[in-house]
Amino acid sequence: xxxxxxxxxxxxxxxxxxxxxxxxxxxxxxxxxxxxxxxxxxxxxxxxxxxxxxxxxxxxxxxxxxxxxxxxxxxxxxxxxxxxxxxxxxxxxxxxxxxxxxxxxxxxxxxxxxxxxxxxxxxxxxxxxxxxxxxxxxxxxxxxxxxxxxxxxxxxxxxxxxxxxxxxxxxxxxxxxxxxxxxxxxxxxxxxxxxxxxxxxxxxxxxxxxxxxxxxxxxxxxxxxxxxxxxxxxxxxxxxxxxxxxxxxxxxxxxxxxxxxxxxxxxxxxxxxxxxxxxxxxxxxxxxxxxxxxxxxxxxxxxxxxxxxxxxxxxxxxxxxxxxxxxxxxxxxxxxxxxxxxxxxxxxxxxxxx
Numbered sequence: 001x002x003x004x005x006x007x008x009x010x011x012x013x014x015x016x017x018x019x020x021x022x023x024x025x026x027x028x029x030x031x032x033x034x035x036x037x038x039x040x041x042x043x044x045x046x047x048x049x050x051x052x053x054x055x056x057x058x059x060x061x062x063x064x065x066x067x068x069x070x071x072x073x074x075x076x077x078x079x080x081x082x083x084x085x086x087x088x089x090x091x092x093x094x095x096x097x098x099x100x101x102x103x104x105x106x107x108x109x110x111x112x113x114x115x116x117x118x119x120x121x122x123x124x125x126x127x128x129x130x131x132x133x134x135x136x137x138x139x140x141x142x143x144x145x146x147x148x149x150x151x152x153x154x155x156x157x158x159x160x161x162x163x164x165x166x167x168x169x170x171x172x173x174x175x176x177x178x179x180x181x182x183x184x185x186x187x188x189x190x191x192x193x194x195x196x197x198x199x200x201x202x203x204x205x206x207x208x209x210x211x212x213x214x215x216x217x218x219x220x221x222x223x224x225x226x227x228x229x230x231x232x233x234x235x236x237x238x239x240x241x242x243x244x245x246x247x248x249x250x251x252x253x254x255x256x257x258x259x260x261x262x263x264x265x266x267x268x269x270x271x272x273x274x275x276x277x278x279x280x281x282x283x284x285x286x287x288x289x290x291x292x293x294x295x296x297x298x299x300x301x302x303x304x305x306x307x308x309x310x311x312x313x314x315x316x317x318x319x320x321x322x323x324x325x326x327x328x329x330x331x332x333x334x335x336x337x338x339x340x341x342x343x344x345x346x347x348x349x350x351x352x353x354x
Contacts, residue, residue, distance in 0.1 A: 006041040007112065019100075022118060026099050030257040031061035037313050065250070073246040076147070083145035088244065088251035091138030095258035098131050100177040102265045103186050104222040105275050106297040116275075116298070117186070124185040125177065128266060129170055130162030132221070132259070136162045137312055139240050142252070146243040154239030157229050157324065164331040165227075169217035171339035175210045175346035176201050176270045196280025202271040206349070209342045211271045213335055218263040220331065222256060225316040229324050264308035268301060 034058065035050060042049025045152020050057035075081070101124040105116030114120055121127055136159055177183060179201060180191040192199045201207040220227040241252045268274060275297035322330070 003138070008290045009243075011112055014110065015118070017120055018113065018115065022099060023096065025220035026096060026258065026261065027254070029261055030254050031065065032205060033257045033260065033309055034064070034253075035061050037316075040310065040313045041317050044314075049154065051295065068250040069247060071246040073248065074243075076243050078147040080145035080147065080242065082347065083141045084243075085248070087138045087145060088248045088255070089138075090141065091135055091255040092251040092258070094131050094135035094138065095255040096137050098262045099130050099258075099265070101185060102126050102262075102269065102342050103189060103274060104265070104298060104301050106294065107186070107295050110117045115294075120186055121184065123183045125173065125183045125266075125270075127168075128185075129166075129173075132262065133166055135255070135259070138255070142244070143240040146240070148243050151240050151242045154242070158223060158240060161223070161229065161327065161331075162311070162353070164328060165217040165220035165335070168213055168331055168335035168339050169221060171336070171343060172210045172213035172217060173270060174206070174339075175207050178343075178350055179205050179207070185269050185274075189269055189276060192273040193276045194280070196276070197273070197278040199280070200271065200276075200278075207271060207342075207346070209338065210346075211267070213339050213342065214267060214271070217331075217335060218267070219312075219315065220327070222259045222263055224260070224312060226319040227327060229327055260309065260312055261305065264305040266314075267308055272304050274344040 018253050038060075039049040039057070050060040053059045053063045076086070100118040101121055103114075103117040103120070107117075108115045139158045139162075142152040143153075143158075146152070176188060180188040182188060182191075192201060192205070193206070196266045202211045219225075232349075241249055244252060277296065277300055
């Protein structure tokens with residue numbers, strides 16, 4: 001090991017620590033997003049939600065995790081065992097890997113390592129789109145390997161839905177990329193930092209149509225209401241995870257909520273200025289100390305993600321589920337053409353002003 005320089009050792013250690021910290025925070029956020037949803041839905045339906053385990057029900061995620069971990073892991077006889085086990089691993093891995101390219105704070109270098117981003121890639125946006133689309137394999141394999149018709153229907157629905165809405169979602173982001181002239185998430189955030197809220201793509205960048213296309217496609221991508229057709233309980237029992245139990249079921253459950261957090265992160269970075277303050281550089285003098293300069297951007301980033309998660313829950317509590325033909329025609333006949341028109345309008349506007 002003598003040929004390894006101290007700087008590389010420091011870089012490696014800091015990176016490993018950073019990965020572990022981000023993973024722990026993400027998994028904790030996943031657990032408490034479930035609790036948030038149950039509490040908010042409860043209040044919207046005029047009931048309490050979880051309130052028994054711990055103060056205000058705050059230890060409910062821990063109790064649920066222990067319960068799932070200790071449940072018997074049922075393995076039906078007719079399943080394709082290797083793929084049956086691999087499917088939830090693929091789903092959860094893809095959901096968690098996406099977080100690695102998200103810049104969740106201002107650029108803060110320590111020992112040559114950016115503390116608030118695991119990997120600053122110049123094609124960060126493409127990496128997120130690529131990894132999230134691989135997650136479809138987990139869902140498709142789970143339905144096929146279960147050897148259950150309800151699971152297969154659920155996974156086929158999910159695969160068709162994800163492929164259909166992936167196009168609209170990708171096209172909705174082209175306008176943002178054209179404005180920033182970069183696929184790096186850090187560059188896209190920096191391009192919105194000049195005048196606070198007025199510089200954000202959703203307002204000053206005139207990408208409000210792109211944002212709504214992204215939002216609707218993201219609901220479908222994450223199989224959330226009103227697009228939760230793959231796990232429509234009234235038709236398909238539980239969809240593609242009908243045959244799963246114990247930790248395998250928990251992994252699918254965690255993957256869904258981790259995907260929600262990723263979607264909220266991408267929306268924040270691309271349309272709402274990332275970790276930037278809505279007031280621009282107005283309070284820069286106040287936050288001149290190193291600690292505040294590092295912590296305030298994280299506060300703004302978390303606040304924006306929380307807004308998106310509450311929006312997810314609000315939509316689930318408000319809207320009924322679509323029919324499947326309505327879901328597909330909405331994606332192909334409405335979102336796709338509007339996304340293309342948005343790209344055309346953005347390109348023409350940039351060419352005119354450029």
